[in-house]
Amino acid sequence: MPRVRVLPRQTSASPEARYWVVGVLTEWGLTSVRDDAALVVTELVSNAIKHTETPTVQVILRRMSPGTVRLIVIDKRPDAWPALQSAGPLECGGRGLAVVDAVTKSWGCTRWPWEKRVWADLEVKSAS
Known part of the structure; x- marks a missing residue:
């Protein structure tokens, strides 16, 4: 069953989304993916x-x-539409989707006339 959270478009939405995702993944027992998921949701919500x-x-x-x-x-x-950018070493931004790309199995965007959905799939590592 998916979990859903609606947040206002404010700067507080990114940390709120991050804490929520970490909480849900902890509840689900998926601690191996928490850090990457927190990073990804922060970037996507910030964008x-x-x-x-x-x-x-x-x-x-x-x-x-x-x-x-x-x-x-x-x-x-x-x-x-989100797009990977190439940021120079001294630039302050433009690396977010590259980070998302690096820590996910795959990511993409689906667009309808009324909304867009940016999605990212994260690999759940089994406990060792």
Whole structure:
């Protein structure tokens, strides 16, 4: 069963989403993926806040299979498409999606006329 959280488009949404995701993953017993999920949701929510004017951001956490958790961030700005950037060593921004790309199995974006969903699949490592 997916878990859903709707947050206002404010700077406090990123840390709130991060704490919520960590809490859900802890509740599910998926501690191996918490740090990467916290990093990914922070980046995706921050992007939605920075690059859209949508009043709210929705975060969905879903167990896709025993080995995969999907994190989805939804905003109401389908024309603001996320893209990997190439940031220079002294630039302050532009690395977020590269980090998402590095820590996830896969990520992408699905667009409808009324919203866009940026999703990221994270690998659940088995306990050793």
